[in-house]
Each structure stands twice: as structure tokens, then as C-alpha cells.
Amino acid sequence: MHFKCKQIVVLAVITVLLCTVPLIAEEHGEEAPADVIVEVNGEQYGEEELDRELSFMAMQFQMDPADMPEDQRHQMEAMARENIIQRAILMRYVEEEEVALDEESQQMMQMIMGQMTQDPQMEQNLEAMGMTMEEMQDYMEDQMMIEQLVNDWIEEVEITDEQIEEYYEQSPEEFAQVHARHILLEVPEGADEEAWEARRAEAEEVLERLEEEDFAEVAAEVSDCPSGQQQGGDLGEFGPGQMDPQFEQVAFDMAPGETKVADSSFGVHIIEVLDHKDSLDDVREDVKQMIQFEAGDRIFQEKIEEGREKFDVTEY
Numbered sequence: 001m002h003f004k005c006k007q008i009v010v011l012a013v014i015t016v017l018l019c020t021v022p023l024i025a026e027e028h029g030e031e032a033p034a035d036v037i038v039e040v041n042g043e044q045y046g047e048e049e050l051d052r053e054l055s056f057m058a059m060q061f062q063m064d065p066a067d068m069p070e071d072q073r074h075q076m077e078a079m080a081r082e083n084i085i086q087r088a089i090l091m092r093y094v095e096e097e098e099v100a101l102d103e104e105s106q107q108m109m110q111m112i113m114g115q116m117t118q119d120p121q122m123e124q125n126l127e128a129m130g131m132t133m134e135e136m137q138d139y140m141e142d143q144m145m146i147e148q149l150v151n152d153w154i155e156e157v158e159i160t161d162e163q164i165e166e167y168y169e170q171s172p173e174e175f176a177q178v179h180a181r182h183i184l185l186e187v188p189e190g191a192d193e194e195a196w197e198a199r200r201a202e203a204e205e206v207l208e209r210l211e212e213e214d215f216a217e218v219a220a221e222v223s224d225c226p227s228g229q230q231q232g233g234d235l236g237e238f239g240p241g242q243m244d245p246q247f248e249q250v251a252f253d254m255a256p257g258e259t260k261v262a263d264s265s266f267g268v269h270i271i272e273v274l275d276h277k278d279s280l281d282d283v284r285e286d287v288k289q290m291i292q293f294e295a296g297d298r299i300f301q302e303k304i305e306e307g308r309e310k311f312d313v314t315e316y
Contacts, residue, residue: 037081040088041311048130053080055129081315089307090146099145099152109144113137153303154296159288168280168287174240175286177277180251181215181233186224187267199268203261206270210259215272224267237277247271 035047054065057080065073093099101109116122117133126136168175183206185199209218216232227233240248247269250262254273262269277283307313 036316038085038088038316039312039314040085041092043088045084045088049084050077050080052129052131053084057083059125059129085308085313085315086304087142087146089304089311089313090149091142092307092311093303094142094145094149097149097152099149101141101144101148105144105148109140112140150296150300153299154292157292157295157299159291159295163291164284164287165280167291168283172278172280175278175283176252177237177239177283178251178273179237179275179277180235180254180271180273181219181227181231182225182235182247182272183215183219183223183228183233183270184225184266185222185268185270196263196268200261200263203268203270207259207261210270210272237275 036044037047037050038045054076057076058064065076068076116136123133126133183203185202185206187196187199206218206222216234219228219233223229223233225233227235235243238248240252242248243251244264244266247262247264247266250260251271251273254260254271256273256275259270259272262271280287
């Protein structure tokens with residue numbers, strides 16, 4: 001459970017930002033065209049924006065609205081409309097609070113756009129959505145300013161030691177962390193008990209080798225998991241629900257320094273637990289960041305509801 005400030009922001013706004021695209025608004029000074037679907041703070045958004053939003057969502061979800069059942073297609077259109085409204089509201093807050101990208105965000109922006117311009121598939125995707133690379137860059141800049149805005153809202157939340165302790169005590173097991181490494185001897189799906197027993201016997205032989213040999217070197221030699229070659233079998237720290245249930249149960253029950261053979265749905269493992277983190281002192285920062293995330297999510301929803309009235313949102 002490793003949260004960073006910008007990750008909290010992304011989580012807080014993921015429901016609205018995951019599937020949004022640039023919004024090209026028309027000034028409300030002239031008569032509204034027939035295809036206007038929503039107006040926010042005097043700016044109009046029409047069927048063109050809705051179609052573009054739907055295209056972007058279809059690309060993200062890898063599905064074609066034309067192939068969906070009618071009720072699912074209506075749900076997707078409703079989600080697209082809401083995305084347009086929420087993003088328009090957030091951009092009004094960006095303007096009101098004069099948010100500007102900091103140096104770190106500008107560098108991130110340059111890196112992302114550099115990667116996109118080198119992706120041959122990106123140009124085709126943009127063409128399918130009726131967008132240019134310049135419009136995509138404008139969208140990316142807007143999105144990063146929205147993330148910075150929400151991040152500023154979150155940083156204003158003050159969290160006391162008492163809140164942290166109370167939150168932790170509600171479910172301390174959710175914050176427990178185990179640092180382990182393993183060697184996997186894979187067993188094919190559908191294998192009979194004889195095959196499993198053969199792999200367990202191999203695992204016991206590997207366990208004996210580890211009394212004399214380096215774990216990382218043995219993992220690189222015999223493990224069927226990519227982590228064996230790449231990290232000497234080191235899985236890093238993980239919490240509840242992040243690993244195979246059988247593997248996870250064994251690892252959490254083991255003491256630091258203990259090595260054991262265990263089954264999982266992938267095969268037979270030799271597991272070594274390196275460390276446990278389960279006291280409040282161990283996970284205090286994780287607890288604090290979770291509280292910040294939940295507070296940020298509430299603030300986000302409150303700001304959206306406030307913005308509907310403040311920025312005169314009208315749906316047609």
C-alpha cells in the first residue's frame with residue numbers, strides 16, 4: 001500500500017477523468033445550435049463533444065457502443081454526458097483559482113507527449129476520435145491542471161494523530177504488510193496429484209539447497225516466475241488481497257526469516273518471509289494517506305455539486 005500524493009489525486013478523480021477528452025466549447029453569445037446537450041457557465045457542449053467522448057470511452061474500454069445492448073449503450077451515453085459536465089465544472093474551478101502547472105508537472109507533460117508522438121497507433125486513434133495531436137496536448141494540460149487543483153484541495157485537509165489511530169483501530173489487518181521472496185515450481189492447470197507430488201518433492205530439494213546457496217541465485221536458476229530472473233524472487237511488500245489466497249495465507253502466518261514450501265493455484269512455492277509490518281508505527285503514513293484519499297473524494301464530490309449551481313449547469 002504505497003500511496004504518493006499525485007496517486008491520491010488520480011484516485012480521487014479517476015471516475016471523472018478516466019474517460020474524458022478535450023471539450024471544445026462554443027460561446028453562448030449567439031443562438032444555441034440544435035444539438036446542444038449541456039451548458040456550463042455560458043459555454044455550450046453539443047453532440048460533437050458527446051460523440052468524441054463516447055469514442056474515447058470505447059477505446060479505453062475496448063468496446064464498440066454499436067455492439068452493446070440498448071440499455072448498456074444508454075448507460076454509457078449517460079456516463080459520457082456526466083463526464084463532460086464534471087470536467088467543465090472542474091475547468092471553471094481551475095480558472096477561478098488560477099491553477100498553473102508547476103515545473104514537475106510540465107516535465108511530466110513533455111514526457112507523456114513525447115511518448116505519444118512516438119506511438120504509431122496514437123495518430124490512428126486520434127483520427128478515429130476526430131482529434132488532432134494539438135487538441136490532445138491541450139487536453140493533457142487541462143487534465144494535469146485539474147489533478148493539481150484537486151491535489152491542492154486534499155493538501156488543505158488537516159489530519160490529527162487521533163484520527164490516524166482511530167482509523168487504524170477500525171481494521172488494522174487491512175494495513176498489514178509482508179515482504180517476501182519466492183521460488184515458483186509451476187504446475188500446469190488440470191495436472192493430477194502425481195504431478196503435484198513430483199513438484200513438491202523438487203521444492204523440498206530446493207529448500208535443502210537454500211541452506212548452503214544464495215536465495216536470489218537459486219531463484220534465477222530454477223524459478224518459473226519472472227520475479228526469479230528479474231528480482232531474485234523478491235516480491236516486495238504486499239498487503240491483503242494482493243496475492244493468490246493460498247500463497248498469501250501462508251506468507252502472513254510465517255515469521256520473518258522463516259522459509260517454507262507451500263502450494264498455490266500457480267504451483268509449488270518456496271517462500272521466504274523477510275519482514276512484517278503491522279504495527280501503527282509501521283504503517284502510520286499509509287493510514288494517513290488513506291484518510292487523505294477518502295477526504296479528497298468527499299471534497300471532490302462536494303465541489304462538483306457546488307459547481308452545478310455556482311456555474312449554472314443546464315442540461316438539455
